[in-house]
Amino acid sequence: MELDQKERTVSLPRDFVKAMTDAERRAFESMACAHRKEYVQWIEDAKKPDTRARRIESAREKLRQKGPSG
Numbered sequence: 001m002e003l004d005q006k007e008r009t010v011s012l013p014r015d016f017v018k019a020m021t022d023a024e025r026r027a028f029e030s031m032a033c034a035h036r037k038e039y040v041q042w043i044e045d046a047k048k049p050d051t052r053a054r055r056i057e058s059a060r061e062k063l064r065q066k067g068p069s070g
Helices: 014-019 022-030 033-044 049-066
Strands: none
Touching: 014 049, 022 033, 022 049, 033 049
C-alpha cells in the first residue's frame, strides 16, 4: 500500500476569497482539506444571498479566532 501524497485543493467561491483578509486566508489554508471543503460547502449551500453573506462573515470570524497556526 502506498501513501497518497497528492496535494488537495478546494475551489473557493469568489465572494469568499474577496471578503477574506490575508490572515484569514492563511488560517483557511492551514486547515485540513476536509475542513476547507466543509466551509466552502456550507457557504455554497446557502439559498439566499443574505444567508450566504452571513455565512461568509461567520466563517471569517471563525478563521480570525483560529489564526494561521491552527
